[in-house]
Amino acid sequence: MDKSLVILEIGGAYTKCGYSGESTPRFIIPTDLSPIDLSQYLSSGTPYFDNSITDNSNTDNNNNNNENVKKNRLPTSLELKDALFNFLNRLFYKYLLCKPNEKKIVIVENILMPRLFRQSLASVLFERFKVISILYLSPTVSLLPLLRTTALIIDIGLRESRILPVYEGVGLMKSYKTITNGQFNILLNLKKMLLDDLITKNRSVVLDNMNNEALPVNEAKAAIESLSNNQLEDIAVKTLVVSPLNRQLSAVGTHYQLSQQRSIVISPEVRLHAADILFSNPMLNNQPTTTTTTGDNNNNNNNKDDYNSYCDNDDIVDLLLDTLAECDIDIRKSLTHSILLVGGTSMLPGFKSRLSQEIEKRLGSSLSETNTQQQQQNNRYKQLNGLSNHFEFIKHAFQPNYLMWLGASLVGTLDSFSSHSRITNEQFTKFGINKLPEYEKMTHLLPPTIATSLFSSVSK
Template identity: 30%
Template sequence: MPIHDNDRHAVVLEIGRAYTKCGFVGENEPRVIIPSKLEGTKKREGIYLHEYSTKKELHSNLVKFLHHIFFKYLLVNHRERRIVIVESLLCPTEFREVLANVLYVHFEVPSVLFVPSHLVTLYTLGISTALVIDIGHEETTMIPVCEGTPLIHAWQAQPLGNKAIQERLESLLLLRAKVQGNGGQKIDLVDVMPKLSRAVLEDIVVRTCFVTTLPRARQLVAARTHEDGPSPPVPPPTILYPLSGNNNLTLDGSVREESAEVLFETDNEMVSLASMVLDAILASPIDFRVPLAENLVIIGGGCMLPGLKFRLLAEIKDLQQHPKYSSRIALKALKVHRPPAKSNYTAWLGGAILGATEAIATRSYAREVYMQTNRVPDWNNLADNTKEVDSRAG
């Protein structure tokens, strides 16, 4: 008997690289947002789910992690709940297969519905065409969605996310930062703490860092690269960040300002966040280029940094004048949607909306079918995306 009663709402999970959002369909926000890792001891930071060596290790970690979700945070009987998994289209196939095996075999859930995060994000806005920009922990992925269809051939992905910002922040801190103790004496951070934990770096980014404006960023570059160039602008205020014990980390204003610049610096192939947006639009059908530019949806925890969206739009408008793009694309306006949820769980909300419709019953993959085939359909597998040819067709 299909389970679709009002008192047995399906569970919605979005397992990200850094954080996992979990809750129930029909709700407007997750019940809880937790780190995507197994809790460690005082000496160890913990094991993140995506940092595994073998499939066996991943299977074991997922079993423990999902057990905490079902019995500690959601307090539900997993055998009576359908599951909605909000995943990226670029999710590793191995991770997807192991996750499916854990849900179907170990937890014996009745059915699972895998939904692409970039597509269901549009369910929160009621639109069918947009360029979805997901700035996550390890990477930024951009996929154009045209009339409800993700254009896989136009996808863009680069390792530009919170991890890159944290790595730049750590290098700047070890180079410039001082630690101030009770006596007022300042010591180089590298002599006190040669490596900062991921939790500390993340906390510093969230609490103190921001994205500066494009004109000010150009001033900083000019002052740094030209000896006879203009003097650098006045840096933001220096603040004290409490470390372990009575030590305080002196956070220079220039460090807070420059850490996020890694997202907009071009690499050897002249790729940045701005160029990724224009490349994704150019790779889309010509009739959809203007609608895509006028329907930008920026999601992910990385885009919550103050000033990031404004800076990204400024970078795109400036890059449009480059010869590479000026002769091929003419965008009159760039418009960014404001979804009815915080950026870090907008995709989860889209999955909760879809799961509240009849799709949960018609599109879910039942456990009985999985136990016979031992696999779930995958968009990148031709066996699941090729129409069978009728042998009787002449």
């Protein structure tokens, strides 16, 4: 029997799967849990919009729009188990080509993965696929391929961005922070900017490839609004660039072919600024307020002195600085020298450079003149001003989108591994879901003896 372990990293958009000891995942496939869309639920545990259910109970009689209102809800345990069974069945028998009842599973998961999803996933793997055991690992394993024990891990996902400081192999949960800003916000902003180019700026956005002429506004608008998330993601990956903060970057427009008959013109402005929403703080006047969420526009002008007033308006830069501010003062410098970016969104060209520039700006080191709101923002991080020139990113040869999977692959090569985050089939049969490890027991990188043996073997 093959002793290799199955390594799974189930994300809101994609799932990485493969075997232990391998340097890259065998497959990176969409996390398709049809008929329910759990991309938002997997990221933050929040309700998702169910396209099959509509709710007309709260419709306004004075509203002329008679379209049904999509109802948001949480999935049930039965729905999750059925969707997970279909998904894992394809994964084991179509992609990995293995018998799951002969395999041990290693799962890399978000620390705050919804409890119901974790329970449903364990139930499906143990009860239906009869796997031998499951080992749960946290994002801290991304440090193992780098032979590091200290880092500030910035994970930019589909719907959510997370920052976890790790010091000497211990994840500092008191400083762990998340924000609902990720790749999905870029996709929404991309569609919004394309519509602005068409309607507000009267630019030719959608072309007919047969005669190379622009489509009428109504047809072009319908074509843009009908773009799927997969198409928007493909446009973002192939055309978008994160522009520098303090200098102009020249770029040319490009065409993205939708079909043999139609193509979309991506203007230089769209290419350079669609991703700016990751760094956009509505509390600052000079930042673009291309917020794509609803219900917050009326609150953007409310100036509150309370610290909690920033929670709904923060971006990735504020999240990073808030995390550092809540860490002990004697470890901040070590963390700033070891910033680790993971997640596919961080692979956008220019992202790392822009993040460094935004950090310097928020700390006030690159601002010669500031208005009142900007000055308040700088005072918020006054205690971090001494770190302004100490922010460094960890350089490595791996791809950020599968770095956590790679760390789990290394753990799977060990003869013995952590027992506090592992559960066997016998234990699950006897104790059920109550035996599942809690997230506060998973923030350690590895037990000291195992970490030492792994680092020594890799260094040889």
